[in-house]
Amino acid sequence: MNPTDALIAALLIPVAGAALVALAGRWPNLRETITLVTAVVLFATVTRLVPGVIDGGRPAVMALDVAPGLDLAFRLEPLGMLFALIASFLWIINSIYSIGYMRANNEPRQTQFYVCFAVAIAATLGIAFSANLFTLFIFYEILTLTTYPLVAHHGDSEARNGGRTYLMILLGTSIVFFIPALLWTLSLAGTLDFVPGGVLGGAASPTVIVILLALFAFGIGKAALMPVHRWLPAAMVAPTPVSALLHAVAVVKAGVFTIVKVGVYTFGIDTLSAISGADWLLYLAGFTVIAASIIALRQDNLKRRLAYSTVSQLSYVILALAILTPISVAGAALHIAAHAFGKITLFFAAGSIYTAAHKTEISQLDGIGRVMPWTMGAFAIGALSMVGIPPTAGFVSKWFILTGAMDSQNLFAVAVIIVSTLLNAAYFMPIVYQAFFRKLPDNPGHSHGEAPFAIVLALSLTALGTVVLFFFHDTALTLARQLAGIS
């Protein structure tokens, strides 16, 4: 299969999977087998694309010419490759987890769940592979719309309200800021294509670039930059597998991925660093990192704490981009990968606790590590990665971001990274301490052991992945360096 065919296949496989899942809705075992097989085939297909991209190949497909300047087209480049690789790999593990979770909790409408999930993955790959902003925007909206039923899955009033906030903020910001940004970019640069070095350099005045940057930064609501982050905590009403893969990996990473893409391929790092007014993004990202961490510190609900931690970690990526040195841009790309493994592990653990112990609040977790050693062990590894302690993946990306900040003598960024590391430790480590070193309450109310095997398997795999990524990050690093233009 040549790279172009593999590219098209990767986009179609999850869609085909969704159709088959829908048809097999009556037979749960068959349905789940199809999901797993689709995920594995997809990952295998995406993997085939990697060597070509590393050798400098950029397979491209032109699908449709919608209107002048608006093309539906795909083109694979290093960052998209990295993103697709992470999303498709974690989909396999997440599917194993979903099977355990959805069955153990007797969730309703499981077929709808798996169908929407597969379509959401297809949209994620569409985002990863898009060759221009218009294509990216289409898949960005599809991703919002297909994840909405997943957020509102439970159908009670809490889920409805959460879903409404989710949809209103994500669709609203994209319509109000993102579309005008597209219009403006097209009218200035004459193209929406992603071009290394950017298309806006020389085409727009510094003031316009600053405004345009704001339109993109807030229009891409999925990146959860404050104050458009509110949808993410609201989305926590979803079943945990959704929070894990979509709201720790696919959806939020699609947001920061888009921001990095826009920064590197639409504005151009050099264009942005030549303009002093673009600094505000750095400060806002820094503010979001710290503020979200402080809010996380005050949450007792585990999933909400994780959600605010995600808001904070996403802004790391934006901060890394906004430092505007090649090494920090590489760090941004790496952090997309590192955070994905760490955070999915943490969410898996939260769902595992909910499934086995029916507990959702942190204050209820005293001594739970003794009954659920696998779950809490994995949680500890995920937490270490969030803080950035070796040997976990979080260390590698933080190291690159910090090096970039040091190199450019960006004291603000250095300070933000140090303070937030302390805050990360402050809101994760007590949970680990509580779980392992406090006694179980005398009257647990409900005796339980570990969660079902599928859940434990999935979270152990991602925890393992977090460690493995520390030692073997060549592929990710090569792709990140290619993105940043470091040979």
Place this chain on the structure above:
Amino acid sequence: MIALHLPALQVVLPLIAAPLCALFRRGLLAWAITLTASWLAFAAAIMLLLQVIDQGVVSYELGGWMAPIGIEYRVDLINAFVLLIISGVGAVIIPYAQKSIAARFGDAEQAWFYTMYLLALTGLLGVTITGDAFNIFVFLEISSLASYVMIAMGRDRRCLTAAYQYLIMGTVGATFIVIGIGLLWAMTGTLNLYDLAQRIPEIENTRPVLAALAFLTVGFSLKLALFPLHLWLPNAYAYAPSVTSAFLSGTATKVAIYLFLRFFYTVFGGGAFFESTPLPEILLILSLVAMFAASTVAVFQSNVKRMLAYSSVAQIGFITLGISYATETGLTGAMTHMFNHAIMKAGLFLLIGCVLFRLGSVKIEDMAGIGRKMPITMAGFVVLGLSLMGTPGTVGFISKWYLGLAAVEQGQWWLVALIVIASLVTMIYIGRVVEVAYFREPTAKVAQLKEAPAALLVPAFVLVGAAIYFGLDTSLSVGLAQNAASLLLNAVY
């Protein structure tokens, strides 16, 4: 032979079919006649369009009488495009009508309904195709009278007052138009649009011509439901049978917009003349008010059909907004949106007609949980609703993209902001329906429902498919609209 007489056939086919339906008085037979006539009219419109693309303006002398004395049918790209929209909507709706109409009426009434539909179709096609100002008035009255009857056949008795309201307002509008035409005739001595276009520029600043313009403006604005002359529309669309609402929303207002464009641009002297009048500013303000006021009112409707009707007023605001720019991109956006809105709104009315067919009500609160019982219907509703908001990949995005582009070209960023905010309001009223339909527990009544029959779903989904297809391949819609816009702007006839 057929190719030569296509312009006449375009109008004569449905005109002959209408009395046939009335004569036979059998529901199914009348429907078959109507279906044949509608499809033939659609085929004629396609062939005419091809002819126009191929050889430019097609002129046809009715009865062989030379132009200034006899009536001339004159087809250029602009009205060929509108003919395509009208006959296309008709061709999709009639297969749907059979099941929908037969469910409520006896044989004789069905036949009357089809007769009226065919007359309305004749009138609308006639208005569009003719090159004679008085003939426009005649056809306009034919279509209006027929549509009053079609509205009055609704299932709710309120449709009678709605039809009466429309009758009064429509007649006022038609009167204004005929006065305007009369003044033009008095000043130029001709009713032929082509001749008018030649003679008016010399006298366009005389008082009677300006008075004529004022009368025509008000008359057309009433017919196209420009805010604040839209008051007849919400009740008419809300209480008419679904087929009528779908047909009128896709065609009647579009034809009035066509007349507006034809007179102000083609007859009076293109973009330059249009900009010399105060119309661009007036139209801009009224369009913006329509976009916001009507959308906001739509949010508070409890009857979904009425909500869609107010949405129509808002969407017409988008079209007139494009007209008010008086630039090629703006007119392209406006004409594209005529095409796109016809697809979306006709589709939405057909789908909500499916709900009415099964549930017997289109109150929002009665539709709780209907997404689970009528999944296909509501899926179509969601897709068209998304399109109405302007989601990329659908027709709604394309129209709004061009309207936005036109504003950017003139450096009017605040207009882009208003367009996107208006889209947000659209999101709210569509979202309300979707939420009730999918995330509330079905009521006892909804729980027994079955999916709508295929005879209703297939035509509706042809429009849903079109909303996506023309959102991705715009060579037909935007391509034609762009050429038509350039003709309008330069007053080429």
